[in-house]
Amino acid sequence: MHTVRQRLVDTLGCGLGALTAEPSRAARRLARALPPGPSTVLGTDDSTTADVAAFVNGTMVRHLDFNDGYLGLEPGHPSDNIPACLAVAEAEGRSGRDLVTAIALAYEVQVRLQDAANLYRRGWDHANYVLVSAALAAGTLMGLDARQLAQAVNIALNGHIALRQVRAGQLSAWKSSSAPNAARNGVFAAWLAREGFTGPAPIFEGEMGFMRQVSGSFTLEPPTFPRTAGSTYAVCRTLTKLLPTNGEMQTAVWAALAVRERIPDLRAVERIVVDTTDIGWTILGKDPEKWRPSTRETADHSLPYTVARVLVDGTLTPSSYDPDALADPVVGALLDRVEVREDPALTAMLPERIPNRVTVRLASGEEFVREVRDAPGGRRTPMTDEQFEEKFTTLVRPLASERRCRRMLDAIWTIDRAATVSALTGVLAVDGEDATREGL
Structure with a gap:
């Protein structure tokens, strides 16, 4: 009750x-x-x-x-x-x-x-x-x-x-x-x-x-x-949820927030890789529209946009999907450096856990990696x-x-x-x- x-x-x-x-x-x-x-x-x-x-x-x-x-x-x-x-x-x-x-x-x-x-x-x-x-x-x-x-x-x-x-x-x-x-x-x-x-x-x-x-x-x-x-x-x-976005994407946001703390300058980012589950890839990553979302509904179901948005802002709020946010050229430029792919090892954890991994590689060759398997509000x-x-x-x-x-x-x-x-x-x-x- x-x-x-x-x-x-x-x-x-x-x-x-x-x-x-x-x-x-x-x-x-x-x-x-x-x-x-x-x-x-x-x-x-x-x-x-x-x-x-x-x-x-x-x-x-x-x-x-x-x-x-x-x-x-x-x-x-x-x-x-x-x-x-x-x-x-x-x-x-x-x-x-x-x-x-x-x-x-x-x-x-x-x-x-x-x-x-x-x-x-x-x-x-x-x-x-x-x-x-x-x-x-x-x-x-x-x-x-x-x-x-x-x-x-x-x-x-x-x-x-x-x-x-x-x-x-x-x-x-x-x-x-x-x-x-x-x-x-x-x-x-x-x-x-x-x-x-x-x-x-x-x-x-x-x-x-x-x-x-x-x-x-x-x-x-x-x-x-x-x-x-x-x-x-x-x-x-x-x-x-403590974050206003798709449930299978929650751990990706927490991972991106953790990685962001270690990036000295976003302009130095060469590549962003989001490893996800099969459901994350199918629903949130495989469609071309997810890389240039023009509607709120597409954006809050987009792993590349949401991760890029969080790396830029350091937060995620309902306004992160407003029209002016979708048109942000800084996020748009970062999206060109995002790759989303399925990792079978992450898929194997479903549905007990809903994991995502975010890797950011700098132009210097330095990499920052964070994998999060459980989001706040989850079973654990x-x-x-x-x-x-x-x-x-x-x-x-x-x-x-x-x-x-x-x-x-x-x-x-x-x-x-x-x-x-x-x-x-x-x-x-x-x-x-x-x-x-x-x-x-």
Whole structure:
């Protein structure tokens, strides 16, 4: 339960921190063009339907690529389910404890699926797993029985399969909306199942089902889900971030920061080599667009750009991916000296560790090497409550007073004692949002 509260602090902070980003503004414009509903749009006093709130709030959460993640056979972000759970729990008048339970369930399902089968190598997006986890979590909050929950999964998975092209080549704003759209479709599928709709079956093992067409064969053992106080829930195995960039790139940034301390002058750098895992190469290094990213989404999935940016700045913040940062000629010149390659020895450490190695060679022939295998926020060095609060406050303080930030945090930390989740969503409106609505 405490870990879920931590993830709520982390996820809602990421969403509020992206409040003024253009994809967030566009999503809110969509919500405002529709009739009001029972679910709150994050950071505002606006309301919309639960499915639209799941999409809008999820887009905000994902924009900075700062929310949690998990790496099994498939990478993904289980916190993509939190906006859907929050929206449905509010719409259904459920308690804070019900919300916590639904979030834990969603994490359990998505993480188990990520452990079971790889999708990205077969050309499909990890957001397809969110279809299942969001449908089950939303359906549980709606009070669906086992038969209805099965139909919700059948409907969601058959009708909304996402392509991996969303994370290949030049990345677009949809990179941050693919999973929120899956969560939205999961909510809608649960609605349909509640009204008596049925879906294609068997959706996993069928002749034209998910295993044959998308994932390949895999096995899940639901009876092994945690049942005792000593069991480890999946949410406790997820990774959180102290840096606003892709999860498989975190250790590369820490390595680059360590190497930078030893470089007397960046003008003396002759070559930068980033040795990475197969997933790091495939997702973050092989595409030509990663060497001259023109969108934020491409840049925060670019090993060469991010390492070069960190070597120049000595830090990594959400503004490291702003348009003026992408156009920086100093970083551009450094990118011409970056090489990214896969090291099978690093790949062999996955998924227990997510390593990267950065080597900087100077014109003098001197070399500086740093390999980092575990990033802060990982399994060996989990973030503390104080770090979650500091991250939240750093993201939200530009929009809200210190007093308001404290109220938000107090409401999140005590969510399991709230009679309804509306007690939380109302507190999350930023100071002066009504007066500055058009600016947001």
